[in-house]
Amino acid sequence: MRSSKFLIATVKETPADAEVISHQLMLRAGMIRKVAAGVYNWLPMGLRTLKKVEKVVREEMDRTGSQEVLLPAVQPAELWQQSGRWEMYGGELLRLQDRHDRDFCFGPTHEEVITTLIGNEIRSYKQLPASFYQIQTKFRDERRPRFGVMRAREFLMKDAYSFHRDQESLQESYDQMFTAYSTVFTRLGLHFRPVEADTGSIGGSGSHEFHVLAQSGEDAIATCDKHDYAANVELAVAAQIGGERAAPSEQLSKQDTPGQKTIAAICDYLKAPVEKTIKTLLVKGAEVDAVALVLRGDHELNELKAEKHPLVAAPLQWLDEDEVMQAVGCGVGSIGTVNIPIPVIADRSAANISDFICGANEDDVHYTGVNWGRDCPEPESFDLRSVKQGDLCSRAGDVDLGEQGDEDRLKIMRGIEVGHIFQLGTKYSEPLNANYLDQNGKATTMIMGTYGIGISRIVAAAIEQNYDDRGIIWPTNMAPFELVITPIGYHKSELIKRTCDRLYAAFSDLGIEVLLDDRNERPGIMFADADLIGIPHRLVVGEKSLANGKLEYKERSADEAKEFDAEDVVDLLAARITAAR
RNA sequence: CGGGGUGUAGCGCAGUCUGGUAGCGCAUCUGGUUUGGGACCAGAGGGUCGGGGGUUCGAAUCCCUCCACCCCGACCA
Structure with missing residues (x-):
């Protein structure tokens, strides 16, 4: 294909409404144009x-x-x-x-x-x-x-x-x-x-x-290479934290906590570690108005897991302020497990702590030294939380006693x-x-x-993994063209023109997808376009090197150019390109 | 669907507060000089200022209303 006969719709400036790199580069490289929200034209290049x-x-x-x-x-x-x-x-x-x-x-x-x-x-x-x-x-x-x-x-x-x-x-x-x-x-x-x-x-x-791994990914996945485990965080399971629950050692004690509504505020106010706190979340029950879900203060609820519990209404519905007040008689910042009048389901790790801190079901009051079985009934234990970075892989053991090393722990990736x-x-x-x-x-x-x-989506995902500050760097099998020939002086020098036309014909005959940039543009523009579009292989034909019987070759992903003998460049490059397919 | 934001030339933006002949850069076209990493000079074309309604002698600018698009959240193959 000759550039002069092909719609090269590159743009220098990044469109304002493009947020992620792949979207920006697809617009700039002239691959797509928006027609309406989430609806696109695909241009010849794309x-x-x-x-x-x-x-x-x-x-x-x-x-x-x-x-x-x-x-x-x-x-x-x-x-x-x-x-x-x-x-x-x-x-x-x-x-x-x-x-x-x-x-x-x-x-x-x-x-x-x-x-x-x-x-x-x-x-x-x-x-x-x-x-x-x-x-x-x-x-x-x-x-x-x-x-x-x-x-x-x-x-x-x-x-x-x-x-x-x-x-x-x-x-x-x-x-x-x-x-x-x-x-x-x-x-x-x-x-x-x-x-x-x-x-x-x-x-x-x-x-x-x-999943294609990329920072911009919308999903979180948990992986452990050592145990060949990889799961969407939506369902990933980690080992339970802690072994046998420690016996109660503190007295139940009521504390005034004026205005302290979040876990962070409570920890700060009572000078307590976050692992000693629990949070109590109220959701609609499948058969009753409200169910309490209990997690350790530093853990996040996994809504999909919660929905799978038979007592919980699916899809998950949070109680609003009024419903919370009606269910437990206080605001959301002070809910706790002591004397709570609704069913309680505790995450496995929350069910496993002793001497913990929770709300007193009374605004601005919390309990410390709370213990399951003593101060409130033994809860039903269920896996409710989302795994997080550093949790023990469930294939490394059933309980996390803090003894295992990094390679046994989950990594979270996008x-x-x-x-x-x-x-x-x-x-x-x-x-x-x-x-x-x-x-x-x-x-x-x-x-x-x-x-x-x-x-x-694969097209965008590939770009998220393969780009630099100049543009896209296509994997060979996705590139719109495999090779670009960039002449320096195509419209000035008969020798350059003849050489380029001959190379173009030779590569085309060998089935290489080659783009000959025969536009009457300055070299800077041709280089910038070739880099932006991301063509993996580039051959520069200029008087300088041609005088010595050489041609300049550069891979898009490489920093430096190389020189090839003009005579065997076709065979060498064709072999190289077809081998990578 | 909730919250926030933006609509002015193909793209990026200024002008709106304080109403008075619609601007800048890039891109495009013409002529010339250039030609190894997004050139320079001179000139030209291109606008229902998102739509509708209102206020006013006069609206891109003020008011009402609708629409589109973007971001955050919720939701979700």
């Missing part, structure tokens, strides 16, 4: 990269034996009513009506459509297992789209669905997908991590997310979720009647798996 990602994903999906299909973007409401999601999905589902006022939605995902299709087309156990995938535009009406194509409303996704006779077969496909996903992200040159993920309301036995694989079971095949006839001629519900990759 589309080339998007297609590269698609290509790798398609190849690896094909390799698993999954068959490509293309399902409709617009789907009738009836299917969603049948699965129950027309009511469940909420505002993220973009609903529309046709000219006859019939209800439709723009597909945010395709379980309903594929399950109905395959339920009709596959009738015999002999046809199972089977797997289908598509690469297609999805729309999810996010409440807060942000970060460019990282969290867009309209986005490109690869979604796959597998159908099985039994759990063993599903597990086989699941494992195969796990491997295929790992291959995809490896081929794309991404630093990623598969992590155990929450199965949410669907339940089921298995789910993994694939990740961008680019893939998710999920064992669905019969969640959709049951309501949508996806049955097959087994060996005995008996109608049986298919067991399903679902597998997604965020194609457009």
Whole structure:
């Protein structure tokens, strides 16, 4: 491709509304332009990269034996009513009506459509297992789209669905997908991590997310390399802190704590370590008005874990000021476990401390020297908290006595979720009647798996991992062009022009994706654009080096340029580029 | 959905408080000089000042209203 015939829409200034680096660079490199909140145009430069990602994903999906299909973007409401999601999905589902006022939605995902299709087309156990995938535009009406194509409303996704006779077969496909996903992200040159993920309301036995590690990631993941553990913080579990609970050693004592409402304020006021405090959080119960969740002062509630407790209403609902007053007779800053009139669920670590400090259920008063079993009933112990950096990995032991070293402790990292694989079971095949006839001629519900990759999100995620102050540094397999030829004086020197044209033809013939910058621009502009766009290999053709029979070669990721003999540069470079694919 | 903020040329911004002929830089176009890391000189084009309504002799500026976009939070495949 010649630059003069290709839309190079680079901009020097960073657009004001772009927050994260990938969004800024995608705009500046002329890859995308915003049309509306979370809705983007892909320009020729951006589309080339998007297609590269698609290509790798398609190849690896094909390799698993999954068959490509293309399902409709617009789907009738009836299917969603049948699965129950027309009511469940909420505002993220973009609903529309046709000219006859019939209800439709723009597909945010395709379980309903594929399950109905395959339920009709596959009738015999002999046809199972089977797997289908598509690469297609999805729309999810996010409440807060942000970060460019990282969290867009309209986005490109690869979604796959597998159908099985039994759990063993599903597990086989699941494992195969796990491997295929790992291959995809490896081929794309991404630093990623598969992590155990929450199965949410669907339940089921298995789910993994694939995260690209980056500071700007919206998810937190907990990892322990030594024990090969990685999980989304939403469900990560740490070892319980402390062994046997110490016997009470202090008397229960009431303290006036005027105006001290937060844990930090109480610790400061009573000169107590934060590990000796507990906080009591009130939420709606599944069957009663209020339930108390108790955590150590330095721990954070994990709402997803709390929701899983049968006494707690799901989704989690906090009591407001009035409801708190009604439930325990004081404000939120003074709630405690002594004589509390509602059910108490304590986090494992909170249930394990003695002589602790808590509110007295009376404004501006706290108790010190509180002990479970003596001053208040033994609580139900449950894992309620989010793990934090430095917690003991649950695979390193059941209790944390402070004896284990750093390598046994969890690290918290940020990740961008680019893939998710999920064992669905019969969640959709049951309501949508996806049955097959087994060996005995008996109608049986298919067991399903679902597998997604965020194609457009990968583009942004890759940039978050690969950039410098000059622009993008594409992994080879994602670059819009593999090689850029930058002439110095293309429009002045016949020799330069001839040399560049010959190199361009030679590389093109070898199947190298080469961009010849034949614009009549100053070298500074061509260098700046090539760096910003992030083309991995650059060849500079100038009088200076050409006079000595040399050409200047520089890798985008390298600091220094090298000189190659003009004669064998084509063979050398072509070999180098194709080897890295 | 709650809180905060911003809408003025393709992009980045000033002007709004204190009403009086709409500006600057970059980009674009023309001519010239330049040409190894975002050149210089001269000239030119480009604006419903987010929309609607109101106050006023006169509104980018004041008032009302609607909209869009961004950030924080809540929520969430």
